[in-house]
Amino acid sequence: MAEQDPQRFFSAAQRRVLFEQANGQCQDCGAALADGWHADHRIPWIAGGPTSIENGRARCDACNRAKGRQMEYTDEFKPRPFQAAVRNEVIEGIRAGRDETVVLASPGSGKTLAYQALGTDLFRRNLITSIAVFVPRISLAQQCELNWLHEINGSIRGHCQLFQSPRLGKIRHRTNEVPLTLSSEPGSGFVATYSALATNPELFRNWAIKHQHQFLLVADEAQFCGDSNDNEGGGTKAGQYIEQLHQYSRHTLLLTGTPYRADNQPLVLANYTDVPGQPLRQLIYHAEASYADGVAEGYLRTFEMQLTNARITQKTLGDSDDGRGESTLTYNLSDDGSELVAALQHEKTWKPLVDRVVTAVKDKQKFNAGYRGLISCMQQAEARKVQKYLQDTYPGLRVGIAISADSDAAKILKDFRFTSMDILVTVRMAFIGYDCPQITVVGILTHYRDPGHLSQLVGRGLRTWDQMPAREQSCVIVAPDDPKMQQFLEVMREERDQGLKIIREREVAEASQGSDGSQTPLSYLESAIATDTRAASNDSDLVAADLQMIEDIKVKVDSGEDATKLKKILELAGIMTKVSPPVPGPRESPEETTIYVQAPATEKEQIEEIKAQTRAAITKHLHARGVVPGCDGYHDAMRRATYRVNEASGYKADEATTVQRAQKRLRAALSLT
Numbered sequence: 201m202a203e204q205d206p207q208r209f210f211s212a213a214q215r216r217v218l219f220e221q222a223n224g225q226c227q228d229c230g231a232a233l234a235d236g237w238h239a240d241h242r243i244p245w246i247a248g249g250p251t252s253i254e255n256g257r258a259r260c261d262a263c264n265r266a267k268g269r270q271m272e273y274t275d276e277f278k279p280r281p282f283q284a285a286v287r288n289e290v291i292e293g294i295r296a297g298r299d300e301t302v303v304l305a306s307p308g309s310g311k312t313l314a315y316q317a318l319g320t321d322l323f324r325r326n327l328i329t330s331i332a333v334f335v336p337r338i339s340l341a342q343q344c345e346l347n348w349l350h351e352i353n354g355s356i357r358g359h360c361q362l363f364q365s366p367r368l369g370k371i372r373h374r375t376n377e378v379p380l381t382l383s384s385e386p387g388s389g390f391v392a393t394y395s396a397l398a399t400n401p402e403l404f405r406n407w408a409i410k411h412q413h414q415f416l417l418v419a420d421e422a423q424f425c426g427d428s429n430d431n432e433g434g435g436t437k438a439g440q441y442i443e444q445l446h447q448y449s450r451h452t453l454l455l456t457g458t459p460y461r462a463d464n465q466p467l468v469l470a471n472y473t474d475v476p477g478q479p480l481r482q483l484i485y486h487a488e489a490s491y492a493d494g495v496a497e498g499y500l501r502t503f504e505m506q507l508t509n510a511r512i513t514q515k516t517l518g519d520s521d522d523g524r525g526e527s528t529l530t531y532n533l534s535d536d537g538s539e540l541v542a543a544l545q546h547e548k549t550w551k552p553l554v555d556r557v558v559t560a561v562k563d564k565q566k567f568n569a570g571y572r573g574l575i576s577c578m579q580q581a582e583a584r585k586v587q588k589y590l591q592d593t594y595p596g597l598r599v600g601i602a603i604s605a606d607s608d609a610a611k612i613l614k615d616f617r618f619t620s621m622d623i624l625v626t627v628r629m630a631f632i633g634y635d636c637p638q639i640t641v642v643g644i645l646t647h648y649r650d651p652g653h654l655s656q657l658v659g660r661g662l663r664t665w666d667q668m669p670a671r672e673q674s675c676v677i678v679a680p681d682d683p684k685m686q687q688f689l690e691v692m693r694e695e696r697d698q699g700l701k702i703i704r705e706r707e708v709a710e711a712s713q714g715s716d717g718s719q720t721p722l723s724y725l726e727s728a729i730a731t732d733t734r735a736a737s738n739d740s741d742l743v744a745a746d747l748q749m750i751e752d753i754k755v756k757v758d759s760g761e762d763a764t765k766l767k768k769i770l771e772l773a774g775i776m777t778k779v780s781p782p783v784p785g786p787r788e789s790p791e792e793t794t795i796y797v798q799a800p801a802t803e804k805e806q807i808e809e810i811k812a813q814t815r816a817a818i819t820k821h822l823h824a825r826g827v828v829p830g831c832d833g834y835h836d837a838m839r840r841a842t843y844r845v846n847e848a849s850g851y852k853a854d855e856a857t858t859v860q861r862a863q864k865r866l867r868a869a870l871s872l873t
Contacts, residue, residue, distance in 0.1 A: 307659025331389030459483035492698035537682030566760030573641035
């Protein structure tokens with residue numbers, strides 16, 4: 201039993217201090233403190249909490265009775281301002297009777313941990329008993345489960361370790377497994393894809409009815425859910441079913457990186473307001489995290505964008521009847537991006553871009569061998585070409601490819617996060633919510649120029665990695681130098697400037713306190729050849745000639761610095777414009793800080809592996825008795841052996857929905873005699 205403070209109650213003097221510190225308001229609900237308000241222990245007196253100002257808290261009668269002996273938690277989790285805002289908005293929303301909270305957050309802002317921390321807080325307050333999460337891809341569902349809680353050799357790992365118990369339990373990836381959550385594990389939850397929801401809505405609806413008003417519903421990347429009530433036909437099945445589940449939830453949290461879907465249709469459950477002179481209404485959100493916020497708070501990286509120009513040669517076949525013959529037009533990609541798709545399909549354009557990604561990754565790995573790159577392609581055929589080019593040209597490079605045509609794409613995405621790799625080639629599979637902070641180089645070989653899409657893609661390389669000092673990290677973006685990419689660069693710079701403004705304002709505050717209808721001639725792209733490359737960072741530009749000089753210097757001294765950063769160093773030394781400038785000495789070899797481990801397995805993957813071992817054990821048992829596949833009586837023998845395993849363990853294969861049950865069947869199979 202904990203040793204208790206001899207002083208059980210707060211003195212009159214201590215009560216006055218607590219009242220003044222709380223500004224006369226309940227520190228839970230904000231209501232004015234009436235006569236008889238409670239000076240309460242954060243850590244209960246009976247649990248050893250001292251009767252001191254530091255352990256005191258002013259509460260109204262209702263909040264104190266609701267708390268009981270619940271203690272104040274000393275979690276290791278220190279929320280970012282955005283994450284704290286999400287928690288506060290949901291708590292206030294529940295108190296005010298609002299049943300949904302909309303969050304607009306840029307990539308890398310910590311949305312996943314925000315809703316996991318929120319779920320833990322709501323569970324501790326007895327407001328929910330479970331959490332239901334929906335995401336757009338299987339890889340993100342696995343990521344949610346593994347990032348929160350997984351076990352390796354019996355040891356618990358994941359973000360859950362940042363929180364004291366009680367906290368949320370396992371958040372299992374589910375598709376059609378029953379049950380979605382276990383009644384024996386209060387506080388547990390599940391994560392599923394929108395596709396699984398659309399395929400089997402009754403499964404999830406029945407669960408929601410059973411847990412009515414007892415769960416937090418999370419729609420992550422909610423831009424995948426169209427509003428089924430919009431009059432433009434932009435609704436989706438997933439959006440329709442999310443609306444249905446919302447009716448049964450205690451509260452619904454929508455997390456999105458964009459205010460509209462890609463088709464400019466509204467998000468499910470979200471509200472909008474008209475803006476004079478604007479074609480689209482403005483999303484009403486309750487909490488926001490922008491790239492500017494990330495720069496200001498130090499959890500998102502600055503960037504250097506290396507933009508490669510190309511010389512485009514376009515031929516037009518005229519109509520001989522009107523006297524117009526064949527004509528040739530030559531122009532730069534940086535002036536006209538109308539033929540971007542065709543240009544990127546030419547190997548003389550995309551290969552130099554891929555080479556630049558490799559160079560940038562090798563530069564980054566001079567700082568830490570764990571750094572890696574991501575290349576996003578237009579189509580699967582292009583992705584395979586890029587992969588083959590990398591393997592043929594750079595034999596020692598560790599290259600992975602994850603495309604939807606491959607059944608193991610989700611596994612490759614997970615392995616890339618946890619095991620030793622260099623470059624991942626994808627097609628739209630790793631740009632939404634993919635959490636791999638080792639990615640510090642992003643190659644853009646796609647023609648998509650929607651700002652929301654580009655922000656998501658570039659965001660894969662913007663989040664900081666905890667194995668390197670945040671101030672030493674930056675992201676290199678390798679992209680074509682087309683006009684719309686130039687516009688995106690300016691958007692990024694504006695966001696960065698806003699972030700710096702926030703920092704300056706905070707420092708000041710701290711200081712003060714402390715077509716025409718005629719037939720179009722046949723035209724085709726004859727060639728597209730990459731020419732020169734320029735670099736642009738958050739606040740600096742480097743023309744092609746200077747970039748090439750900097751790159752030559754980097755090779756000579758084996759430097760891994762971003763070109764624009766090295767330019768600043770040389771400018772400060774007054775030597776940037778000299779023809780043969782002296783150069784800094786080579787960087788010392790970095791210490792290896794990354795420990796690569798085998799990628800952890802989700803519970804579903806563990807169960808499938810154990811089931812495979814069980815089948816192999818039964819097959820081995822039969823083989824030892826001369827019963828092999830294809831022989832007479834094999835199927836009957838297999839059925840009898842499987843029946844014995846089921847009887848001994850108490851579970852059939854389809855009933856082995858937990859690791860413990862699957863292991864019990866395996867032990868029964870290994871015991872066959």
